[in-house]
Amino acid sequence: MNQQNLSDTLVLFNRLFVPVSKRKTEERSGVTFGNDSDRKYCCIYCNTVITDELLSVEIAGSHRHFKTNPKGNQFSIRCFHAAPGCLGSGLVTAEFTWFTGYRWQIAICASCGEQLGWRFEGDSSFYCLIADCLRECGDEKGGL
Numbered sequence: 001m002n003q004q005n006l007s008d009t010l011v012l013f014n015r016l017f018v019p020v021s022k023r024k025t026e027e028r029s030g031v032t033f034g035n036d037s038d039r040k041y042c043c044i045y046c047n048t049v050i051t052d053e054l055l056s057v058e059i060a061g062s063h064r065h066f067k068t069n070p071k072g073n074q075f076s077i078r079c080f081h082a083a084p085g086c087l088g089s090g091l092v093t094a095e096f097t098w099f100t101g102y103r104w105q106i107a108i109c110a111s112c113g114e115q116l117g118w119r120f121e122g123d124s125s126f127y128c129l130i131a132d133c134l135r136e137c138g139d140e141k142g143g144l
């Protein structure tokens with residue numbers, strides 16, 4: 001991608017970005033799993049619990065996003081304040097970020113090591129997990 005394309009991409013991201021409310025971030029900080037949630041989400045590969053509904057968060061005005069990476073692959077992703085079953089892995093970079101002001105790295109299942117999405121960090125941090133890589137725990141079908 002040349003410099004002009006990158007610049008256009010960043011302008012687009014700037015238009016889409018709405019900061020996460022600070023209050024919401026503070027309320028959710030330090031949370032692990034929400035104990036009273038019966039909607040937990042598991043890794044589709046190994047069934048380890050990754051996160052749950054109570055940890056979901058809106059980023060840029062929406063919990064769910066449809067994003068395309070520089071290779072043209074499209075992803076339906078869901079945003080979570082935390083994903084205790086996930087680990088950030090590898091290089092942290094701002095290049096091609098989907099959310100202005102946030103750097104990202106790959107997020108993998110802490111149990112089986114498969115990529116489940118991405119971890120973003122800036123003023124706050126959050127996970128964008130690929131809907132097709134999660135299932136509601138106990139549900140036979142994959143995808144959220």
Ligand SMILES: [Zn+2]
Nearest residue numbers: 043046109112
């Ligand atoms: Zn797994």
